Amino acid sequence: MFKKVFEYAGPHKKDLYIATFIVLLSVLMGVLPFVLAYQVISPLVMGNAVDTKYVCIRVIGVLICLILQAILYGWGLDVSHKAAYSTLLRLRTSLQRDLKQFHLDLSRIREPAQLKKLFVDDVDSLEVLLAHSLPEGIANLMIPIAIYVAMFFIDWKL
Secondary structure: OHHHHHHHHHHHHHHHHHHHHHHHHHHHHHHHHHHHHHHHHHHHHOOOOOOHHHHHHHHHHHHHHHHHHHHHHHHHHHHHHHHHHHHHHHHHHHHHHHHHHHOOOHHHOOOOHHHHHHHHHHHHHHHHHHHHHHHHHHHHHHHHHHHHHHHHHHOOOO
16 A cells, blocks of 8 residues: 555655654654663662762753654654645645546536545545654654663663
């Protein structure tokens, strides 16, 4: 199904990939604060003294990560929505062109709502797939992978 929809994406296909990558970076920025928090908590649990400068650097790192997460997430969704709506426009244009070629007798269509449903409702249902499911879905699948990798580097026995 993605292959057929991506045919209509045309030049905007790369924007969908870029949006997915940006949202993925956003997700990674959401996981990194937990690693930084671990770096502060771990020495305390082990009974070691922690320098104030050490803690402040990690707290600033957490703040930067959270700000970057919000910025990257918004930017990624902006890019994906622009690409999705451009793709939907190309799809509607293609449907209109196909409808002209068939020279359908519009009097045979019992309800004009059928055309409205095709051109508006059915095509709009693809917006969720293109603008949200693709970039957010792939990025959210990466969360467990990033956590497992982080846990491995923290302590391979985890």
